[in-house]
Amino acid sequence: MSNRSSKTTPARTSIVSSPHLAGDDDWRMSEFEYGLIIAHNSFTRWMTRCMTATGYRDFSPLEVLIVHNVNHRDRDKRLVDICFMLNIEDQHTVNYALKKLTKAGLVQRDKRGKEIYYSTTEAGKQACEEYRKVRERCLLSTLRNVDQGDIESGKIADLLRFISGLYDQAARASSSM
Numbered sequence: 001m002s003n004r005s006s007k008t009t010p011a012r013t014s015i016v017s018s019p020h021l022a023g024d025d026d027w028r029m030s031e032f033e034y035g036l037i038i039a040h041n042s043f044t045r046w047m048t049r050c051m052t053a054t055g056y057r058d059f060s061p062l063e064v065l066i067v068h069n070v071n072h073r074d075r076d077k078r079l080v081d082i083c084f085m086l087n088i089e090d091q092h093t094v095n096y097a098l099k100k101l102t103k104a105g106l107v108q109r110d111k112r113g114k115e116i117y118y119s120t121t122e123a124g125k126q127a128c129e130e131y132r133k134v135r136e137r138c139l140l141s142t143l144r145n146v147d148q149g150d151i152e153s154g155k156i157a158d159l160l161r162f163i164s165g166l167y168d169q170a171a172r173a174s175s176s177m
Contacts, residue, residue, distance in 0.1 A: 054130035063097045067106050067120065071128045076110065076117035087164065
């Protein structure tokens, strides 16, 4: 008979992406950040390839996000609204993306007084719908077949929004140093 407790867990191998940033107690954050990096790169690659599968090539991940945001709830949006919703500080990159999407015929602009409002064209709405179909076929159908165990996507989304707030707060604090 073994003297080991039944509650003993196997040693976990940590993946510390930046050991120079991780002390004895904060290696978990480095591991989390490495996971974020990998997830971010996978997600951006997915967005561009999914959009390509809908017949629209040469769109950056930001442009894909923006066309979906403009299409969201079928409401016209201003540049500042889009930046706020996507938590983007640099309005110039969003403005450039909107110009590219307008030129591609997916987004249209409407000047009202001093404000410019953006909305999706019929082609933009159709592109978003085709994206949804590809997403369903390639991503969601696979996700449904995977045993998710204790993983709840709502809780993960809540955690990611919380972490986003922490990084935003840390960014503001570091800019005053």
